[in-house]
Amino acid sequence: MKPGKTAIITGASRGIGAAIARRLARDGMQVVINYASSAQQAEELVAAIKADGGAAIAVKADVARSAEVKALFDAAETAFGSVDVLVNNAGILPSSLPTLAQTDDATFDSLFAINVKGSFNAMREAAARLHQGGAVINFSTSVIGLALPGYAIYAATKSAVETMTNIFAKELRGKNITVNAIAPGPTATSLFLDGKTEETIARLANMAPLERLGTPDDIAAAVSFLAGPDARWINGQTLRANGGLV
Numbered sequence: 434m435k436p437g438k439t440a441i442i443t444g445a446s447r448g449i450g451a452a453i454a455r456r457l458a459r460d461g462m463q464v465v466i467n468y469a470s471s472a473q474q475a476e477e478l479v480a481a482i483k484a485d486g487g488a489a490i491a492v493k494a495d496v497a498r499s500a501e502v503k504a505l506f507d508a509a510e511t512a513f514g515s516v517d518v519l520v521n522n523a524g525i526l527p528s529s530l531p532t533l534a535q536t537d538d539a540t541f542d543s544l545f546a547i548n549v550k551g552s553f554n555a556m557r558e559a560a561a562r563l564h565q566g567g568a569v570i571n572f573s574t575s576v577i578g579l580a581l582p583g584y585a586i587y588a589a590t591k592s593a594v595e596t597m598t599n600i601f602a603k604e605l606r607g608k609n610i611t612v613n614a615i616a617p618g619p620t621a622t623s624l625f626l627d628g629k630t631e632e633t634i635a636r637l638a639n640m641a642p643l644e645r646l647g648t649p650d651d652i653a654a655a656v657s658f659l660a661g662p663d664a665r666w667i668n669g670q671t672l673r674a675n676g677g678l679v
């Protein structure tokens with residue numbers, strides 16, 4: 434039997450990334466579950482995917498460090514032969530949501546290190562490793578469209594990701610590799626829920642005409658489309674997956 438494609442999903446120990454790993458494994462891909470610190474959750478996810486008949490490994494790597502990202506791709510190639518799909522999902526958002534004026538240097542630097550440099554590190558590695566028919570899916574946010582106070586630096590990091598997405602797609606001309614981004618709206622994970630009151634969560638959930646929060650599985654379904662055979666003509670785009678919020 435021809436082995437399935439291999440996908441690296443960064444930040445897949447929890448939240449949206451974990452749902453993407455489960456979904457791509459169900460789609461028949463071999464999945465590489467990257468994490469920074471949640472080793473136990475990553476290993477439990479590997480075990481669950483294997484129990485369902487899938488193939489998965491967990492690899493610790495801080496996406497902000499280029500040498501660790503290189504080692505992540507090495508581990509994927511050693512385990513599964515080659516890498517076909519990169520999902521640049523790892524990202525952070527400060528739960529305190531400081532205004533631009535109240536953002537300290539450490540918060541600014543870590544947001545850019547993980548959200549922008551992390552995505553860059555993995556895209557640069559993907560340019561050298563992905564083959565014809567490959568796909569890169571980056572992560573932006575619908576808050577770029579909403580322009581909510583408290584999200585200035587976070588949204589700025591994701592604007593940088595959207596710009597890299599569009600230009601990287603063009604730079605890969607001739608390789609038959611697509612590069613797109615997903616921009617979720619509020620999605621029920623700890624990144625969104627932590628630090629918010631029930632009232633704030635309910636208000637944000639009701640902003641979309643579909644009147645609910647997104648689920649990690651909603652976002653994983655969009656990633657599955659962009660990573661799969663039906664999206665080969667979609668390239669250089671950002672898909673807002675947000676229930677009609679913006």
Ligand code: NAP
Pocket residue numbers: 443444445446447448449450467468469470471472494495496497521522523524525526547551572573574575616617618619620621622623624625
């Ligand atoms: P989450 O629940 O907080 O999960 C974040 C994941 O990223 C975890 O697996 C974490 O691993 C990993 N991670 C964090 N820093 C890392 C690093 N330096 N290197 C490698 N992995 C790292 O977040 P989420 O809500 O699933 O968000 C996933 C993506 O969607 C992010 O890019 C986020 O910006 C974007 N997004 C989310 C929402 C939302 O409402 N949830 C909306 C729009 C966009 P460890 O546990 O091992 O640290």
